[in-house]
Amino acid sequence: MATTTMSDFRIDPVSGLKINRTANKLVQWNAFAAVVFLLVGGLFGLGVALTRMPSVQLLSPEWFYVALTAHGLINLAVWIIFFEMAVLYFLGAHVLGNRLATPRFAWAQFWLMLVGAALVAVAVLSGKSSVMMTSYPPLQAQPHFYLGLILFAVGALIGCFVFLGTLVVAKREKTYQGSLPLVVFGGVTATVIAIFTLVSGALILVPTFFWSIGLISHIDPMMYRVVWWAFGHSSQQINVVTHISIWYLIASLVFGAKPMSEKVSRFAFLLYILFLQLGSVHHLLSDPGLTSAWKIFNTSYMIYLAVLASMIHGLTVPGSIEVAQRRKGLDTGLFTWLRKAPWGNPIFSGMFLSLVGFGFIGGITGVVMSVEQINMIIHNTMYLPGHFHGTLVAGTTMAFMAVTYWLIPVVFQRKIALPGVAKLQPYVFSLGVWVFSIALMGAGTLGVQRRHADITFAGQPLAYEYPEIAKGLMDLGEIFAVIMAVGAIMFIVVVLASIFTGERIPEGSAPWPKVEDADVVAEKTGRKHIGVWGMEAPGTFVLALVLFVTIVLYYFINFKYLSTVWGMS
Amino acid sequence: MGTSYTPPTNPDWWREPIERTEIVWIVLAFAWCIFMFVWMISWHWIGNQNMRNEAYKTTPEKYSKHLEEQAAKYSVRKDAATGEDVIAPPPGSDVYLAGMQWQWRPILELQKGKTYRFHLSSLDVGHGFSLQPENINFQVYPGYEQVLNLTPNKSGQFSIACGEYCGGVNQLGHHTMLGRIYVKE
Numbered sequence: 001m002a003t004t005t006m007s008d009f010r011i012d013p014v015s016g017l018k019i020n021r022t023a024n025k026l027v028q029w030n031a032f033a034a035v036v037f038l039l040v041g042g043l044f045g046l047g048v049a050l051t052r053m054p055s056v057q058l059l060s061p062e063w064f065y066v067a068l069t070a071h072g073l074i075n076l077a078v079w080i081i082f083f084e085m086a087v088l089y090f091l092g093a094h095v096l097g098n099r100l101a102t103p104r105f106a107w108a109q110f111w112l113m114l115v116g117a118a119l120v121a122v123a124v125l126s127g128k129s130s131v132m133m134t135s136y137p138p139l140q141a142q143p144h145f146y147l148g149l150i151l152f153a154v155g156a157l158i159g160c161f162v163f164l165g166t167l168v169v170a171k172r173e174k175t176y177q178g179s180l181p182l183v184v185f186g187g188v189t190a191t192v193i194a195i196f197t198l199v200s201g202a203l204i205l206v207p208t209f210f211w212s213i214g215l216i217s218h219i220d221p222m223m224y225r226v227v228w229w230a231f232g233h234s235s236q237q238i239n240v241v242t243h244i245s246i247w248y249l250i251a252s253l254v255f256g257a258k259p260m261s262e263k264v265s266r267f268a269f270l271l272y273i274l275f276l277q278l279g280s281v282h283h284l285l286s287d288p289g290l291t292s293a294w295k296i297f298n299t300s301y302m303i304y305l306a307v308l309a310s311m312i313h314g315l316t317v318p319g320s321i322e323v324a325q326r327r328k329g330l331d332t333g334l335f336t337w338l339r340k341a342p343w344g345n346p347i348f349s350g351m352f353l354s355l356v357g358f359g360f361i362g363g364i365t366g367v368v369m370s371v372e373q374i375n376m377i378i379h380n381t382m383y384l385p386g387h388f389h390g391t392l393v394a395g396t397t398m399a400f401m402a403v404t405y406w407l408i409p410v411v412f413q414r415k416i417a418l419p420g421v422a423k424l425q426p427y428v429f430s431l432g433v434w435v436f437s438i439a440l441m442g443a444g445t446l447g448v449q450r451r452h453a454d455i456t457f458a459g460q461p462l463a464y465e466y467p468e469i470a471k472g473l474m475d476l477g478e479i480f481a482v483i484m485a486v487g488a489i490m491f492i493v494v495v496l497a498s499i500f501t502g503e504r505i506p507e508g509s510a511p512w513p514k515v516e517d518a519d520v521v522a523e524k525t526g527r528k529h530i531g532v533w534g535m536e537a538p539g540t541f542v543l544a545l546v547l548f549v550t551i552v553l554y555y556f557i558n559f560k561y562l563s564t565v566w567g568m569s
Numbered sequence: 570m571g572t573s574y575t576p577p578t579n580p581d582w583w584r585e586p587i588e589r590t591e592i593v594w595i596v597l598a599f600a601w602c603i604f605m606f607v608w609m610i611s612w613h614w615i616g617n618q619n620m621r622n623e624a625y626k627t628t629p630e631k632y633s634k635h636l637e638e639q640a641a642k643y644s645v646r647k648d649a650a651t652g653e654d655v656i657a658p659p660p661g662s663d664v665y666l667a668g669m670q671w672q673w674r675p676i677l678e679l680q681k682g683k684t685y686r687f688h689l690s691s692l693d694v695g696h697g698f699s700l701q702p703e704n705i706n707f708q709v710y711p712g713y714e715q716v717l718n719l720t721p722n723k724s725g726q727f728s729i730a731c732g733e734y735c736g737g738v739n740q741l742g743h744h745t746m747l748g749r750i751y752v753k754e
Contacts, residue, residue: 061737061744095574132734136695138711139736178576221695221710252572259573262582264591287708288689288715289624296609304602311598312591319590320573371605373612373619379706380697380732447704449697451734452744459740461651462676462747464701464728519571535590544594548601555605559612565703567617567684567720 008099013511014409015094023093023100023166027086027411029110031404034082035495037117038397041074042488049481054456054471056478061453065130068451072133073124076392077152077235078117083400084190084242085109085159090407091187091245092166098175101165105158112155119148132451134232137208137219146209150202157198160191182259182266186245189269194238196277201231222289233280239392240310241272243354243399247317250351253406254342256515257324260316260537268316271309279306282370286379292372299370307367314359315544318352319537324518326530326537334532334539350402350426357430358395361437364551365390374558377565382474383444390437393484398430401491408495409512414502422494429487432480439477445561446470620707621717629692629711635665640675648676648749655751663688664719666729666748668696668709671741673729673748679721680753687719697732700750706732721752 012019047067050058059067093100100106122144123129129141167188170176180188204227210216248265251257259265281298284290318338325337342348365387369378378384405422408414416422448455448470455474457464522528532538571578579585613619644654656675658664660683667674669692679685689698691711698707703723707715721727729748737743 061740061742065734065737065742130737134734136733138694139734176576178580179582181575182573182577184574220712222713225708248573252574256572258571258578260591261585261587262577262579263585264587264595284708286620286706288622288710288713291622292613292620295622296606300606300609304605308595308598308602312595315594316591367605371609373609373616376618376620376706377704379708380699381704381706445704447699447701447730449699449730449732453737453742454744457730457745457747460745460747462672462728462749463650464730464747467702517572531590533589535593536588537590541590541594548597552601559616562618563616564722565618565705566700566722567718568705569617569619569621569718569720 010507012410013505013507013509016511016514017094017410018097019410020093020099022103023089023098024411026100026103026106026110027089027094027407030082030086030089031407031411032499033110033114034079034086034400035404035492037074037082038079038488039492041071041079042485044068044071045075046482046485047071049478049485051453052455053475053478055475057454059453062127062130064453065132066124066127069130069132070121070124073120074117076133078113080239080392080396080400081152081156081235082113084194084238085113085156087242087246087403088159088163088187088191089166090411091184092163092170094410095181095184096167096170096175098166098170098173101162101169106162109155109159109162112158113152116148116150116152116155119144119151121148123148134228135208136228137211137221137224140212143209143212146205146212150205150209153198153201153205157195160194160198163187163191179262182262183245183249185266186241186248186269189273190238190241190245192273193234193241193276197231197234197238200227200234204228204231222287225284225287229280229283230277233283234277236388236391237272237276237306239396241269243358243396244313244317246399246403247313247351247355248320250347250402250406251317251321251324254345254348254351254515255321255324256328256517256521257320258519260320260323264312265316268309268312271305275305275309279370282375285370285372285375295372299372304367310363311544314355314363314547315540317355318543319540322537322540323530327518327522327527328516329521329525329527331527331530334542337539344423346422346426347402347405350398350405353426353430354395354398354402357398357434358391359547360550361434362387362391362395364547364554365441367551368555368558371555371558373562376568377558377562378444380450381444382440382448382450384450386437386440386442386444386477389433389440393433394430394437398426398433401429402426404491404495408498408502409505412499412502413505413507414498415505416494417497417502418494421490425487425490425494428490429484432482432484432487435480436477436484439473439480443470443473443477446473448474617720623716625714625716626712627690627714632665632667632690632714633692635663635688636667636675639663639665645678651676658685660685662686666698667692668698668731668735668746669693670735671731671743671746673698673731673746676749676751678751678753681721681724684718684720686716688714688716690714694735695733696735696746699730699732701728701730703727708733721750724752724754726751
């Protein structure tokens with residue numbers, strides 16, 4: 001039985017949180033590793049972008065496929081999952097004023113993930129494992145490619161259980177009263193999905209590893225895809241849940257906002273757990289051997305209830321900000337609350353750009369492309385990278401960057417160095433990824449295929465040329481990919497400069513001023529009724545309606561386009 | 570009072586009424602979800618673009634036999650670009666197309682407005698059938714033979730690119746994989 005003394009903790013002057021020193025080390029190391037991998041993966045991504053620009057074509061095909069495999073794995077898995085481990089430990093320990101359960105296992109998580117990532121990197125860089133992050137058999141990578149992935153996943157799984165154990169400790173040692181805070185509830189949701197995800201990954205990668213060393217003769221390519229996507233897609237839902245928790249966190253930190261309704265937000269998190277997993281079937285919509293009934297049932301997530309969950313969070317997060325702003329006196333017009341938001345604070349601007357980018361670019365396109373029939377005119381085109389950069393980069397990565405600006409003073413006890421760069425960074429990064437995503441989706445709609453080292457089919461006897469406008473869109477998209485890379489580098493520079501050279505925030509220094517609780521302000525000023533039309537957040541409702549109309553129009557535009565192609569029955 | 574990172578201040582939070590903004594939005598969003606579910610099913614009756622999802626287990630050897638028989642029966646001319654046989658199966662018949670590293674073969678000739686029983690499979694690794702510029706895309710695997718009724722509604726020259734990464738060596742590979750379908754009036 002571990003005993004904790006007060007000296008194991010410090011009271012953080014920035015956040016007022018009671019922070020366990022050991023837990024803090026683990027948050028630091030996981031977050032630091034994440035940022036380093038973001039840099040490495042991002043550089044490969046830049047190589048991919050500069051090759052796909054028809055006018056530059058930087059890398060040879062061999063190196064292009066190495067870079068694309070590395071970029072996918074490092075940015076999609078390594079950066080994000082390391083950061084998620086930091087977030088989980090932060091939620092379980094820091095937010096609850098708690099110690100971390102079994103810190104030794106937590107270190108095992110860190111080192112296993114690091115060794116796993118290194119093994120994968122060695123395999124990919126050798127040029128003999130260019131199988132893309134999806135690694136579909138019968139294409140075969142080197143054994144240590146699969147082994148690295150397995151170690152990485154096992155490490156992450158250990159991290160999930162450390163988090164759950166940490167919650168048990170908090171409950172038993174009564175570090176909080178009543179129900180878990182909403183953001184920690186979000187963390188639990190992410191963890192439940194993560195366990196499902198990582199077990200699915202093990203189920204398919206372990207036999208594939210045995211196949212790569214010759215113990216198993218055959219891996220059925222279709223079966224592989226069915227199980228792999230239970231891993232591949234669900235892992236993206238961990239990201240969604242984590243970044244939504246971060247949205248809620250930032251709304252409270254910056255505005256003193258509280259959730260509009262605990263019940264609605266928690267229910268929406270629960271919908272993810274209940275209706276997500278089978279949704280991964282939308283990756284299999286154009287696969288042979290599966291029935292339409294099975295595809296429709298699963299991709300519609302049983303009446304699209306997971307989509308509903310995202311639509312709910314998309315309203316309640318900005319809604320809670322609007323309510324807080326109105327209670328504090330910005331109760332005029334529809335959008336005064338938003339206009340007067342602190343757009344120069346990268347914690348807020350990053351979070352809000354993440355919300356809008358995720359909803360409008362990642363979200364709308366995700367819903368439309370996972371319709372059984374629409375998928376046929378989108379599947380595996382450049383539309384896909386366009387879409388998932390909208391979710392993963394414009395959404396998840398932007399949210400992680402935004403919260404990092406708050407975490408650095410809290411976790412690393414340093415002030416943000418280069419605040420001017422930090423202030424601009426979310427805008428540069430988001431501008432880059434938004435235009436990049438939209439341009440690639442345009443090119444994909446015009447047929448450009450993904451994962452091609454050369455989209456011109458140069459020197460082929462049966463030559464085909466994509467429409468000029470498609471090539472133009474690729475050039476445009478990749479130019480903005482460079483802008484996105486500049487935004488990412490700005491972030492990394494700010495993080496590294498802050499951690500290593502930022503002004504120290506000594507322990508025991510005066511507490512930083514806290515954001516006023518919106519309800520307290522409202523009580524003081526006697527402001528009871530806010531909003532119009534009987535709605536407390538009418539501005540958010542109007543914004544949500546804009547999203548709604550966009551999605552409906554875009555849905556039918558795609559069906560109109562579908563109806564003009566060759567008949568299929 | 571309260572924040573998202575502290576426990577709910579009201580221990581009875583599940584009994585709090587839901588504010589109107591949220592209720593109206595949830596009803597609207599849920600109605601749209603149901604509509605999308607119903608529409609996707611309905612398109613199988615009202616739309617002309619649906620996957621048949623008819624598929625069989627096969628082997629590269631078996632599938633190659635079909636290709637050979639088809640070539641022997643329906644070769645009509647040599648292709649101007651490659652000198653290979655162009656295969657023109659009669660309307661209504663079975664048409665076999667195979668993906669292989671790194672081409673789609675055979676080169677086909679079809680008639681506009683006629684329906685064909687179109688078979689798709691791979692002779693080695695996974696590929697993606699991608700008909701351009703129509704932009705119709707399917708996954709194709711070794712060992713699986715997918716069948717769908719295909720009705721070209723435009724005439725002209727169509728290309729097939731590869732949508733699923735299928736490896737690459739030297740200057741060859743996934744990005745060079747092509748095939749062709751000619752559609753006659």
